[in-house]
Amino acid sequence: MKDAVRQIVGRRISAVVVAQKERGQPSDQVFLVFEDGNYYEFYGSFTSTGGVDPGGVEKVISYIHKLKAQVRHVYVAESTDYFKKVEEALKERAGKMLN
Numbered sequence: 001m002k003d004a005v006r007q008i009v010g011r012r013i014s015a016v017v018v019a020q021k022e023r024g025q026p027s028d029q030v031f032l033v034f035e036d037g038n039y040y041e042f043y044g045s046f047t048s049t050g051g052v053d054p055g056g057v058e059k060v061i062s063y064i065h066k067l068k069a070q071v072r073h074v075y076v077a078e079s080t081d082y083f084k085k086v087e088e089a090l091k092e093r094a095g096k097m098l099n
Contacts, residue, residue: 006075008032008040058089 015033026043033039053059057074064071076087 003073005040006073008034009075010077011036011038061090061093 011032011034013032014035017031017033017039019029019031021027027045028043028047030042030048031039032042055063057076061071061074074087074090
């Protein structure tokens with residue numbers, strides 16, 4: 001995944017546009033349209049879950065580890081105390097995982 005995904009952190013989504021091609025690449029596209037008139041595109045061959053799941057960043061990371069996958073990047077908004085606490089928890093957990 002490209003590092004540019006961090007540019008969507010903190011933006012408010014005003015619309016989601018989904019496209020699918022029967023032939024050619026990319027086969028699937030999801031566009032997040034933001035309130036400021038910009039958009040971000042995810043593309044490839046993928047599917048999605050059945051709905052929005054409860055939980056925050058900590059729960060997502062826990063779920064990723066249960067799937068035996070590796071967290072590659074976590075981009076968080078820098079202005080809230082919640083995200084600062086998450087970053088601290090991630091650093092603490094990383095230290096425990098190394099020991």
